[in-house]
Structure formats: structure tokens, C-alpha cells
Amino acid sequence: NAGVTQTPKFQVLKTGQSMTLQCAQDMNHEYMSWYRQDPGMGLRLIHYSVGAGITDQGEVPNGYNVSRSTTEDFPLRLLSAAPSQTSVYFCASSYGRGAGSGANVLTFGAGSRLTVL
């Protein structure tokens, strides 16, 4: 299994440009999420989804858009890039609910490093 696959690994944008970070998982996980990682701030949740057609905001959603049309894919869209969105972005998934041993255990992608000039 590939696990969680993120593309692209690196991207440079100019201020005001838009782009989509792709995330796909092949584990049939219901829960998917996007985090951004910045030095000294840990990982902050941007958006998450508990299944196809269901999304919700996390801690830092402004400037980002998501949709979940299939179980496998959860793209993150930057509508008008700003330098403050320079960061490393991680997609993570888990199989979801309940008190089972795997509940809420996240599987991470390798990350996408975005620079906005």
C-alpha cells in the first residue's frame, strides 16, 4: 500500500496565485485532515473531513478551501496565495471513530513544502 500520497513535494508561488495541493490515501480511511507546520508552532489543523461530502474547519482555515468528493482524495486549495502561507503542509488520515486501537491514529504523508514570494 502507498499510504498517504501528497503532491507536489515542493512548490513556489507568487503572491495572488492559486494552487491545489493533492492528497490521496489508499487505506479506505474515513477521516482526512490537513495541517501546516511552522517553526516553533507545531502542527496546526487547517481543515478536516469525516467522509465524502463532509468537511469542517480546523484552527487556521482562512485562505484555504477543501472538498471531499471521494473517500480517497482530499485536495487543499489556496485561493490567493500570501507570503504568510509559506509553510510545510501535511495531509493525514485515520480510519476513524470509536475506541478501537486505531482510532484517531493518524497516518501522515511526506509533506508539501510551499514558498510564496
Place this chain on the structure above:
Amino acid sequence: AQSVTQLGSHVSVSEGALVLLRCNYSSSVPPYLFWYVQYPNQGLQLLLKYTSAATLVKGINGFEAEFKKSETSFHLTKPSAHMSDAAEYFCAVSYSGGYQKVTFGTGTKLQVIP
């Protein structure tokens, strides 16, 4: 709201010495607690998790953590540091049950000195 606080953004230990990385949590309901490790230029990997079973949790690579409700702590330890343990470590919390968001701490970078 749930949160975790990691004390010390950088920790240095000598090879063979005890590793202790501190994490305190805040949660109004019984939490699930996790430690993840991130090696340079990689994603995060699960080290261990607490999900209300045994309070002493053993993970991979010789790490373990103890859930102490009275102290709201979940500190990560390893008896003897190895050079390969150099990485960034993140404590995380979520509520038990259901689809719940996972909240991460700010991370602790572990340096192992030969």
C-alpha cells in the same frame, strides 16, 4: 478545548543517557494521547498511544510514556539515548470516541551528543 503543552523546544542528552520529554495536556473529558516522531524532511510517525487501557504505554524504538491523570501529564522516556533518536517529537491529544480532531503540541527537538 483540548490542548497539549510541551516543555522545552530543544533537549540535549548524551548518548546512553536517559531521555525525558515532557508533555502536559488539557482536556475536559478522558483523552487519547499520542507521541509522534518526525525525522528530518519526513512526515510524522506514531511512537505510541494511550487510549485508556494501561497507563504505562510502550512504543517503538524503546520509548515509553506514562499517563498520570493527577498531574495531567504524558511524559515520554527512553532509558538510554541512541544517536538515531535525534529527531523532533510531538505530543498530541484528541477526545476519546468518534471522529475527533487531533491537536498537536509545539514539538521538542532532541539532540543526542556522542
